[in-house]
Amino acid sequence: MFYGAEVTFIPWPVPEPLLPASVSPALADAAHAAVTAYRTARRLHTRPQLAEEVAMGADGTPTMFVDSLVEDAIAESAQSNRVNLLSEEAGFIDNGSSTTLVVDPLDGSSNAASGVPLSCFSGVLARDSIAVEAMTVWLDTGRVWWARVGQSTSYRTSGRTTLDGAAVSLLRPKRNNGDSWQRVASRAGRLRILGTTCLETALVAEGSVDAFADPGSDTLRIVDLAAALVLVPAAGGAVIDANGRPLDFDPDLTRRWSGIAAATSALADQVAEAILG
Amino acid sequence: MFYGAEVTFIPWPVPEPLLPASVSPALADAAHAAVTAYRTARRLHTRPQLAEEVAMGADGTPTMFVDSLVEDAIAESAQSNRVNLLSEEAGFIDNGSSTTLVVDPLDGSSNAASGVPLSCFSGVLARDSIAVEAMTVWLDTGRVWWARVGQSTSYRTSGRTTLDGAAVSLLRPKRNNGDSWQRVASRAGRLRILGTTCLETALVAEGSVDAFADPGSDTLRIVDLAAALVLVPAAGGAVIDANGRPLDFDPDLTRRWSGIAAATSALADQVAEAILG
Incomplete structure (x- = not known):
């Protein structure tokens, strides 16, 4: 029984996020642009249409139609706010500013296109390549996590220091990391795969959640980890690469990391050790 | 750095669900009781308090404090609505009726206690052991899926018939099913572990999502699958056990199944074949 395209719209609303008053205008405007574009995309296009691959992104992975709709809206917002943009599909767009917006327009694209209610807008404001502010918006609920570098946040990590029995979110296992994945998974007390790094690191x-990791598949790009690099340390946690490589705001989006976000540095190190085996 | 119990409350609201007008009063009342109890529990108790194991449930697994708070509220609701109750922790409560409410008071208990926003109330109304109506409420958003047996629903499954490349949700791998888990996971195009069977089958x-499965670990109880047994077929899909055992509304909650919910019977059968290997 196949019911056809007329029933494949995602029916749920995309709520307006309640942004803190202190969010920088360029970041707030980009978030609102993303929310509005995603809401409109779901109203006008079916799931198969949203998921259609329309181009190859600057990160070397295919761009879905829904990605391009949301990113176009953000690019317009960045231009009118006169900030540069570093984004998954478009790469680096120079608008002649010392400020750059580093964004994942639609984190969890597959979820966003299929209706799994786990996708985010996530952005970092960087001045002269130094992150100053970050925000993740869970598009399906309007929940917002925001932090400015050097200021404390209202939320805190769990404070956990040990992997055995921890609550861990992972990327799915891939061909190149089955053993590493299994080593981390078997020690976790709880295990989740949500398919949205930005939400998983916000949790x-x-x-x-005690920790999130790409257990050695080298899948994550800087746009996936940018907000976590601000949000997690501001809440008392740590973000590292399993192989100890520095996490740079590099305009080359083909660079990849096995990122780990954890409640404490001690836990991040334990996850890295489990990945390396 | 450990910040202590004062920061471990779950801060997000638990919204009021918008129930369809045609939901039976006993089921609607139970849902509202669950929502109110869970909301109060999150306001009054920290994450570690919610997760504390306070008893052994009728299903043979430990009962968390948050489970008991929500189930107690539902039991009170069932009594005042003069229906019997079959529930995870309490087992069967005979209130002298031909109608029984089969509920999972708090599906995704670990998520619910820790703040991972993926937990549900899920209930089925059965008359003389035949299901007549089912509803799942996603507690963190108020989204509701409801169906009455013999009536069509506004939502439809994806209609997918093949496992290769499908979007699949799974229980996490356990000690007794590593190979089966791997066989299903390696054929899936997308893979999720959300830790809430009721939400995953509603998706x-x-x-x-094309399919959900316990890939052979025999973890699922009838209360985990009860709502799916109505909601998924009403939308064009199928719910089976991987080993072909009948899914009965049996008051013996120690019985377990490797349940599969899929967009079509053909896909459910393919998932079962992959599990059995």
């Missing part, structure tokens, strides 16, 4: 920041 | 019903 680490707020203390709902 | 199958609405066409956001």
